[in-house]
Amino acid sequence: xxxxxxxxxxxxxxxxxxxxxxxxxxxxxxxxxxxxxxxxxxxxxxxxxxxxxxxxxxxxxxxxxxxxxxxxxxxxxxxxxxxxxxxxxxxxxxxxxxxxxxxxxxxxxxxxxxxxxxxxxxxxxxxxxxxxxxxxxxxxxxxxxxxxxxxxxxxxxxxxxxxxxxxxxxxxxxxxxxxxxxxx
Amino acid sequence: xxxxxxxxxxxxxxxxxxxxxxxxxxxxxxxxxxxxxxxxxxxxxxxxxxxxxxxxxxxxxxxxxxxxxxxxxxxxxxxxxxxxxxxxxxxxxxxxxxxxxxxxxxxxxxxxxxxxxxxxxxxxxxxxxxxxxxxxxxxxxxxxxxxxxxxxxxxxxxxxxxxxxxxxxxxxxxxxxxxxx
Numbered sequence: 001x002x003x004x005x006x007x008x009x010x011x012x013x014x015x016x017x018x019x020x021x022x023x024x025x026x027x028x029x030x031x032x033x034x035x036x037x038x039x040x041x042x043x044x045x046x047x048x049x050x051x052x053x054x055x056x057x058x059x060x061x062x063x064x065x066x067x068x069x070x071x072x073x074x075x076x077x078x079x080x081x082x083x084x085x086x087x088x089x090x091x092x093x094x095x096x097x098x099x100x101x102x103x104x105x106x107x108x109x110x111x112x113x114x115x116x117x118x119x120x121x122x123x124x125x126x127x128x129x130x131x132x133x134x135x136x137x138x139x140x141x142x143x144x145x146x147x148x149x150x151x152x153x154x155x156x157x158x159x160x161x162x163x164x165x166x167x168x169x170x171x172x173x174x175x176x177x178x179x180x181x182x183x184x
Numbered sequence: 185x186x187x188x189x190x191x192x193x194x195x196x197x198x199x200x201x202x203x204x205x206x207x208x209x210x211x212x213x214x215x216x217x218x219x220x221x222x223x224x225x226x227x228x229x230x231x232x233x234x235x236x237x238x239x240x241x242x243x244x245x246x247x248x249x250x251x252x253x254x255x256x257x258x259x260x261x262x263x264x265x266x267x268x269x270x271x272x273x274x275x276x277x278x279x280x281x282x283x284x285x286x287x288x289x290x291x292x293x294x295x296x297x298x299x300x301x302x303x304x305x306x307x308x309x310x311x312x313x314x315x316x317x318x319x320x321x322x323x324x325x326x327x328x329x330x331x332x333x334x335x336x337x338x339x340x341x342x343x344x345x346x347x348x349x350x351x352x353x354x355x356x357x358x359x360x361x362x363x364x365x
Binding site for chain 1: 196200201202203206208209210211214217226232233234235236238239241243248249253257261264267268270271272275276278279285286290291292293294295296297298299301302303304307308313314317318328331332338339340346348351353354355356357358361362364
């Protein structure tokens with residue numbers, strides 16, 4: 001089989017990055033089309049495995065998946081090139097938009113628009129949280145732990161890094177207690 | 185050296201934000217608290233708006249926007265590279281040694297706690313966002329609060345609508361009512 005070229009990796013992930021709105025979960029159909037159907041770099045199952053690993057490892061899901069596909073095809077350099085492809089459209093588009101927005105940031109109409117936009121953003125984030133709650137708060141311990149995280153971050157301005165570390169330990173301890181209970 | 189500090193701060197965000205999309209939000213909020221000369225809570229809300237309405241992963245878009253704001257075009261690139269560097273290192277290690285990483289019981293158990301914590305952290309960030317959006321000089325702004333509730337209802341009803349629609353609608357309402365900042 002012909003060796004996958006680094007250009008191919010870069011442009012395929014450039015395309016995926018430039019066409020996905022919302023990142024993470026929105027990119028799966030595009031990945032299937034480009035990586036599985038068109039390029040045949042992985043089978044459907046392999047892609048889903050890589051995507052699953054991308055979700056449970058630190059960092060942005062889209063980047064994790066791109067790195068994994070690139071790494072499988074062309075080693076470490078392939079992983080880096082695929083990731084650079086994935087993030088290039090963001091850098092181009094956001095830099096352009098940020099330049100325009102920051103230049104006109106004192107314009108009254110832009111300020112008014114952004115007050116409305118912030119309200120809308122709060123609403124979209126609220127709904128995202130409601131969706132995440134349904135998936136994540138599955139029993140009493142998780143609900144209590146959620147409330148504890150919200151209360152303690154508000155009161156003590158804890159670092160999110162500490163919260164993440166405590167959460168990992170909490171998950172392992174509670175699940176182990178559950179397993180022991182089931183056995184006895 | 186501003187670029188080195190930027191790279192370091194976003195490397196940390198990339199290393200500890202797990203769970204995609206909005207998971208980087210609490211870290212950005214923390215950064216705004218630590219370096220108010222870099223970011224304010226208002227600019228975080230603007231960054232979410234721009235990131236949700238443009239292509240590309242939200243976490244990456246927010247890193248580019250934040251970095252640009254701190255140190256221009258090169259700052260945006262450095263912040264983004266900082267955020268993806270831990271991913272590249274971790275994924276290469278996992279791909280090499282841990283093929284079935286996601287099926288490992290320890291990883292599954294950790295995620296049971298991690299998911300609840302991530303929602304908690306995003307809730308905390310939202311409450312901070314709400315406090316700057318819905319409060320004027322410490323008192324609740326009823327117009328903004330009412331609009332917020334209407335928007336939540338709309339987003340819940342029209343689940344399939346693209347976030348860009350809500351952001352454009354928000355901009356339109358802000359302009360029409362001449363909402364004061």
